[in-house]
Amino acid sequence: MSFEKLSLVYFSPTGTTRRTVQNIATGIALPLQEIDRTAVSSRKQPHHFSSKDLVVIALPVYGGRLPGISTEFFAGITADKTPAAIVAVYGNRHYDDALIELKNCAIAAGFMPIAAGAFLGEHSYSSKVAANRPDADDATAGNGFGARFLQKAQTLASATMDASGLVDVPGHFPYEKPVVNSGITPVANDNCIDCHTCVEGCPTDAIDRQNPRLTDKDKCISCCYCVKVCPNDARHMDDPRILATVNRLETLFMTRREPEIFI
Ligand SMILES: Cc1cc2nc3c(=O)[nH]c(=O)nc-3n(C[C@H](O)[C@H](O)[C@H](O)COP(=O)(O)O)c2cc1C
Numbered sequence: 001m002s003f004e005k006l007s008l009v010y011f012s013p014t015g016t017t018r019r020t021v022q023n024i025a026t027g028i029a030l031p032l033q034e035i036d037r038t039a040v041s042s043r044k045q046p047h048h049f050s051s052k053d054l055v056v057i058a059l060p061v062y063g064g065r066l067p068g069i070s071t072e073f074f075a076g077i078t079a080d081k082t083p084a085a086i087v088a089v090y091g092n093r094h095y096d097d098a099l100i101e102l103k104n105c106a107i108a109a110g111f112m113p114i115a116a117g118a119f120l121g122e123h124s125y126s127s128k129v130a131a132n133r134p135d136a137d138d139a140t141a142g143n144g145f146g147a148r149f150l151q152k153a154q155t156l157a158s159a160t161m162d163a164s165g166l167v168d169v170p171g172h173f174p175y176e177k178p179v180v181n182s183g184i185t186p187v188a189n190d191n192c193i194d195c196h197t198c199v200e201g202c203p204t205d206a207i208d209r210q211n212p213r214l215t216d217k218d219k220c221i222s223c224c225y226c227v228k229v230c231p232n233d234a235r236h237m238d239d240p241r242i243l244a245t246v247n248r249l250e251t252l253f254m255t256r257r258e259p260e261i262f263i
């Protein structure tokens, strides 16, 4: 069976998940559609996929789970037994129950998750942990994963697409950890020049338009986009709990982990 197009559906505040799925797409020679559901407005758009589509669905790992916005991410997305590759991108600690949660969400939306990958991205909280990843080796792994996903989809489609093709992934159900909802926001200092870059790119519209030094702690998901993007180094995570986490990550989780593929 031939597929008509490949869609990349992802959430990626600091860009590593986006780069990972773009690497995967290099292994799949089909017309490409990117559906970036990082912005609030993009998560309100409905999308439907048929059995002629191939889809890669990817989110970062937050606290061993999917980010809390994953409910919004999947709202309005429907599929009709569409073969999907599910991808969790994590910052060199672990992905814990995120892949199995992603599998369950994808099935609930109507997808057939037939391939899965846990890939590495530079940690949102520390540029020293999984620094500069995905790198060239991750790109090669992504390309190979894409090719194997396409091959499996073609093999299954020529028979019947049924539950026997679903991929097995590690993880617990019921999930062992709660969804991360720390209420910890970055703080802005006097370096802020009101350029609004952080306001425009915040994935939850948590930063005040009139005064970007103010952040709504009920909306903020601690994604660190604003910290990384600020051109004037005006936003920082200085909460002691985050600093302790960074210290732990930079002490215990520096040994390079490699992508894991499940097919
Ligand atoms: C709130 C939060 C929680 C995170 N929890 C984990 C985790 O449990 N395990 C891990 O290895 N990385 C964790 N990370 C790191 C991200 O999964 C990783 O940096 C990912 O590449 C970010 O994706 P993005 O660039 O698409 O935003 C966390 C990051 C954030 C912001």
Ligand code: SF4
Binding pocket: 188, 191, 192, 193, 194, 195, 196, 197, 198, 199, 212, 229, 230, 231, 232, 233, 234, 235
């Ligand atoms: S990106 Fe930095 S300088 Fe620009 S508005 Fe935000 S905090 Fe201020």
Ligand code: SF4
Binding pocket: 013, 185, 186, 201, 202, 203, 204, 205, 206, 207, 215, 219, 220, 221, 222, 223, 224, 225, 226, 227
């Ligand atoms: S305010 Fe919070 S949610 Fe918005 S970009 Fe900054 S860390 Fe992410």
